[in-house]
Amino acid sequence: MIRRIVSNKIYYLLLLPAVVYYVIFAYIPMYGVVLAFKKFMFNKGILGSPWVGLEHFHTLMSYADFWDSFRNTVIISFGRLLFQFPVAIIVALLLNEVRKRGWKSFFQTVFTFPHFISWVVLSGVLLNILGDSGIFNQVLVQLGMDKVAFLINASTFRWLLFATDNWKEAGWGAIIYLAAIAGINPEQYEAAYVDGANRWQQLWSITLPSIFSTISIMLILAVGGIMNGGFDQIFNLYSASVYQVAEIIDTLVYRLGFQVGSNYGLVTAIGLFKSVIGLIMLAGANYAVKKMGQEGLV
């Protein structure tokens, strides 16, 4: 054993920088979750602060803002499942029907581009077209309708989230389905064509069933990520007037964490609560994927 370690020492050496990185930037903060059970005092640090047991979790249970954000997280995530998850599939199916290689490549180039732009920049782009003097409202005025304050209108804000995230990510999300479609044996289509199946029938009876396992894996993984809700997008688009419909757990943690006189223990408890549920959801999703006979995440 020792000899095997010594003879492989070069590998440990190569791994050393990565291990140091993860110990410092992942495992030390992970130890820091004990804050959820402590009353944090700046002068004593995480280690020296006194324990308070489950006090923060008791506070949490009756903390209305937290439950609002919990509800928003789940609603927004389910909304994304309903209104965003299928869009990537539809985009892939449409792209697959394009016969000319050049056009297909062109459309794909356009659709995946926003994926690589950050939400900071995209929020600037969106504010510009959706704002009061933006093109959207100008068109509404031209059509004789009232202006809509898209970014501060609580009744439409979640729809804005779904629509704009589709704009950014649907083309990127389609790639995995296109890869699955590329794996289908062309003979199936030829046989169906000979039997007189039209393209629509081929889509329903060959393409869709063939990518069904990919769809289910992606769906299960999306369910596993339900506690996330999309921090980057919401944080860059929302404002106080839509907190009631758009404040998710992650954004609440940020706001509470960086306000004056913040209760670090409680904020950490909220984060921990979310992480644990998220981990359980993901483990369940992973188990389900494996049950289907597919390679899971771990």
Next chain:
Amino acid sequence: MAEDNSVLDSLSDNRAASRGGSRIADGIIYLILSLVALAVLFPFYNVLIMSFGTPGGVILPTKFDISSYHLIFQLGGVVKSFFISLLSTIAGTCLSMFITTCAAYALSKKYPGRNVLMGLIVFTMFFGGGLIPYYLLVKNLHLINSYWVLVLPTLMNAFYMIIMLSFFRGYPISLEESAKIDGASEFTILTRIVVPTSTPVIAALSLFYAVDKWNDWWSPLLFMTDVNKYPLQLLTRNLIVNFEAILNQTAGAAGAASVLMDKIGVLPDNLKMAVLIFNIIPIMLVYPFLQKYFSKGVMIGSVKG
């Protein structure tokens, strides 16, 4: 772009050719996709024409005026942030690729403790300490307002490491073994044989790291409080949220920015759009290369979403 995803394309080309179907159906599909493409591009187009002086809410450009860009160069703050972002992106990508390549290569071999180490890295993808412990750590490391904070916290991405790892696992062992017989050390094998013959995956991951680092606004938002050290993303975010104040801070003196803007005759909206263009251009420059590679990494990478 014709060569991009050529395997996927040629496969589906053959398929479509053998499938029959009407011209009307084709027409509808092209129409839908073209409208979607237009919708995807329009917001960017609008930003572009506004950065050249066209007022908001207009579809066709009304003028071609570079005074927004002129002003940006005069104010200096945006240009400085641009270079802070550029340098930290380049430095960060080099460092990240170094430790990712080392780790992925080491983890592609078999030796005692390998699975435990792998498990430790994978676990961090699913569970973290949360915001406050992380913030306190970086604070205790005295990284606040240090340029290192643009590089160190995002040093390694476990997903990218796994993509590289799976590439190394498929690496032909015979090449390495013949080098070993010739007396080459592991390190020589890695630097002289494995790395030079793995350029596709190295190029692809470098690009992905670079885009992530260029786009990173979260670390600077948490850890950069000095406006003179802002990378471009954070400056942009704050310009969008609090235009006047930030512009004056980066211009050096209170009121300096608005005086300049009045003098040059630039409207805030047009100036903001020009700043957005500064953010987007580097991405556009690497995008053709990115596109060439992303189908390779996406099978694993897209799981993260």
